[in-house]
Amino acid sequence: MFGPSQLAALSAVLRTGSFERAAQTLHVTQSAISQRLRQLEEQVGTSLVIRSQPCRATEAGERLFRHAEEVRLIEQGVFRDLGLSAKSGGEAGGWPTLRLAVNADSLATWFVPAMVGVGDVLFDLVIDDQDHSAEWLKRGEVRAAISGSAKPVQGCDCRPLGALRYLATASPAFMARWFPDGDVTSSRLAQSPVITFNAKDRLQTRWAEQAVGTATSGPSHWLPSSHAFVDAAVAGLGWGMNPEPLAAAALADGRLRELLPGKPLDVPLYWHVSRAVAGAMKPVTEAVMRAAARGLRPIV
Numbered sequence: 001m002f003g004p005s006q007l008a009a010l011s012a013v014l015r016t017g018s019f020e021r022a023a024q025t026l027h028v029t030q031s032a033i034s035q036r037l038r039q040l041e042e043q044v045g046t047s048l049v050i051r052s053q054p055c056r057a058t059e060a061g062e063r064l065f066r067h068a069e070e071v072r073l074i075e076q077g078v079f080r081d082l083g084l085s086a087k088s089g090g091e092a093g094g095w096p097t098l099r100l101a102v103n104a105d106s107l108a109t110w111f112v113p114a115m116v117g118v119g120d121v122l123f124d125l126v127i128d129d130q131d132h133s134a135e136w137l138k139r140g141e142v143r144a145a146i147s148g149s150a151k152p153v154q155g156c157d158c159r160p161l162g163a164l165r166y167l168a169t170a171s172p173a174f175m176a177r178w179f180p181d182g183d184v185t186s187s188r189l190a191q192s193p194v195i196t197f198n199a200k201d202r203l204q205t206r207w208a209e210q211a212v213g214t215a216t217s218g219p220s221h222w223l224p225s226s227h228a229f230v231d232a233a234v235a236g237l238g239w240g241m242n243p244e245p246l247a248a249a250a251l252a253d254g255r256l257r258e259l260l261p262g263k264p265l266d267v268p269l270y271w272h273v274s275r276a277v278a279g280a281m282k283p284v285t286e287a288v289m290r291a292a293a294r295g296l297r298p299i300v
Contacts, residue, residue: 002040007068009036010048014065015097015122017054040064062141070143072096073121073280098284099124101133101145104197105164106269108226109245110295111146117287129200130269137272144273144281146288156272159289162296163266168207168259169247170239175257178239184259186214195232195240196220203241207265230256241265245295268299 012022013033023030041048048061057065073096102111104127115123126136130148137145137153145153152158175182178192186208194204194217209215221238223229230246233239234255242256244264250256271288273281 002043002064002068003036006036006040006043007064007071009033010040010061011065011068011072011097013037013049013055014057014061015124019055066099066140069096069098070277070280073098073143073277095120095122097122097124098144098281099126099142101126101128101136101142101147103128103130103133103146103148103269104224104226105243105246106130106146109164109243110291111288113294114284114288114291117290118284121284129198130267131202132200134272137274143277144271144284147270147272148267150268150270153272155276156274157278159271159273159285160299161269161271161289161292163268163299165244165297166203166207166241166265166267167244167247167251168204168211168239168263168265169233169242169251169256170259171234171236171255172257174233174236174239175259179259182260184212186212186216189214190216190218192218193238194218194220195223195229195238197226197229198222198224203265203267204239207241207263210265211260211263266297266300269296 008026009022012025013019016022016025019030019033023033026033037049044060044064046060047058048064050056050058098121100123102125107125107127126133126142128136130146133145134147134149134153136142137156146161150158150160170178179188189208189212196204204217205215208217221232223232226243226246229240230242230250233242234250239259247256251258269292271285271292273285278285
């Protein structure tokens with residue numbers, strides 16, 4: 001059995017990145033933090049924290065940190081079920097930190113309201129492509145993930161969220177140069193500059209295969225930012241797949257145009273949550289489902 005104050009010290013050090021800030025968070029002395037962490041390391045027989053700037057977890061430290069956060073999340077659920085006030089600071093270490101894997105476009109369009117809808121929880125978001133986010137769950141590094149896969153991860157429950165609609169967009173000037181007269185063909189797509197989020201981003205080639213029958217795209221700009229993706233398309237840097245909610249204003253006022261109107265790409269999204277904490281995660285799941293119902297389209 002690990003001591004609650006020792007686990008709180010480990011969590012605080014890893015969440016704040018330093019022993020000094022951990023002491024301030026828990027309202028104890030820095031020497032008390034050091035002593036508790038040393039006792040915990042002696043108990044498990046290995047180092048838990050790399051004393052760097054900022055402090056980082058060892059492999060064992062990361063595993064114990066996740067355990068500590070799960071315990072605090074479950075404890076919070078018990079407080080809620082009993083109608084008691086959840087602990088918010090002091091020796092308990094404050095609110096639990098919930099680590100989730102989320103794709104960047106969900107975060108930029110509909111996921112923040114879900115976070116706001118959950119009380120007394122701190123979020124630690126891992127940003128990854130929806131086709132790869134479930135890997136974080138498989139490795140046990142997050143408690144839940146938004147994924148493009150409908151297949152449940154082992155040990156997890158899976159619920160459909162909805163579809164995020166993407167539109168192939170570019171500026172009018174870009175369209176006039178690379179697709180004169182609206183002539184969007186596989187050969188022209190292979191020549192025109194495209195904007196790609198990162199090496200995992202396959203939305204542009206998926207749309208091309210669906211729209212013109214060939215999974216092709218031209219020379220690429222690499223731009224890992226959802227909002228800058230829209231800005232770059234408006235500026236004429238290239239064409240790219242923009243989430244409909246982010247591109248709507250620019251499409252409405254003519255700063256952007258669809259390459260092929262009426263040919264969107266709908267990407268289904270699913271909520272995967274570890275069964276080990278599914279009960280404690282119920283308020284989070286409910287908030288995510290509510291936000292998804294408002295921000296996503298039905299999956300067809």
